[in-house]
Amino acid sequence: MDNARLIQKFYASFAIGDAEAMVGCYADDIEFQDPAFGPLKGNDAKNMWRMLSKTPDIEITASNIKADDKTGSADWLAIYTFSLTGRKVINHISATFEFKDGKINKHTDHFSFYKWARQAFGLKGWLLGWTPLMQNKVREQALARLGRFKG
Numbered sequence: 001m002d003n004a005r006l007i008q009k010f011y012a013s014f015a016i017g018d019a020e021a022m023v024g025c026y027a028d029d030i031e032f033q034d035p036a037f038g039p040l041k042g043n044d045a046k047n048m049w050r051m052l053s054k055t056p057d058i059e060i061t062a063s064n065i066k067a068d069d070k071t072g073s074a075d076w077l078a079i080y081t082f083s084l085t086g087r088k089v090i091n092h093i094s095a096t097f098e099f100k101d102g103k104i105n106k107h108t109d110h111f112s113f114y115k116w117a118r119q120a121f122g123l124k125g126w127l128l129g130w131t132p133l134m135q136n137k138v139r140e141q142a143l144a145r146l147g148r149f150k151g
Contacts, residue, residue, distance in 0.1 A: 003067035003099050007074050010104070011062035019053040027103040034093075034109035035116070035135065037142050044146065045107075051149040055080050072097040082120040084141075089119045113138075 006025050013021035023046040032045035040048055052058070058080040065074045078091045091111055098106035117129025117138070128134040 003069070003072050003097070004065050006099070006102070006104065007065045007067055007072050007095075007097060008062070011060060011065075011074065011076055014049070014053060015060040015062075017053045017058075019050040022049045022053065025104050026107075027100055027105040030104065031106045032108070035111060035113040036138060037146070038139050040146075047149055048146055051146060055083075057081050067097065067099070070099060072099065085121060087120055087122060089116065091116055091119075 010022055010025045013019075013025075026046060029042055030045045031039065031041050032048065033039045037048055058078060060076065060078055062074050062076040066072060074095045074097075076093050076095060078089070078093065080089055081087070082089050092115075093109050093111045095110070096106075096108045097104050113135055114125075114129045117125035117134060119125070121129065125134070
C-alpha cells in the first residue's frame, strides 16, 4: 500500500470507529504528539486512538492527503461533543507523518489549543486557554483518562 493510501485508511477507519484498523497503520514503536496529549509512544499512542474512537458523536473528515516514500501530511476535521463540558467542538487539525517499513512511525497533529479550549470550555477557555497552566491541566486530565482506559 502506498503511503497516501495508508493515511486515507487511517482516517477512513477513524470515521467509522474502527480503532484496530487505525492502529494497524502504525508501527509498533510509533511516536505521536499533539497539543492535548503531548508525546505518546507505542501502545499509549495506539490506546489513545482506541479511546478517542469511542467518542459517541465524533465526525471525522480528512483532506489534502499527500505522501511520498518518507513523509506525508493531511488536514483533518474532528467534530464532537467534549465530554467534560458537553460543548460542541469543531477542531481543524494539520497532521504530519513519517513512514518506515510500510507503516506510520511518527505522527504529529497540530492545532490551535486556544481555539480548541474556547470551544471546549467556553468563557474559561477564552480567558485561560492561551496559558501553559490550562494546557498542562488539560494534558494531565487527558493522560489520566488514557491511563484509566481499558479498551
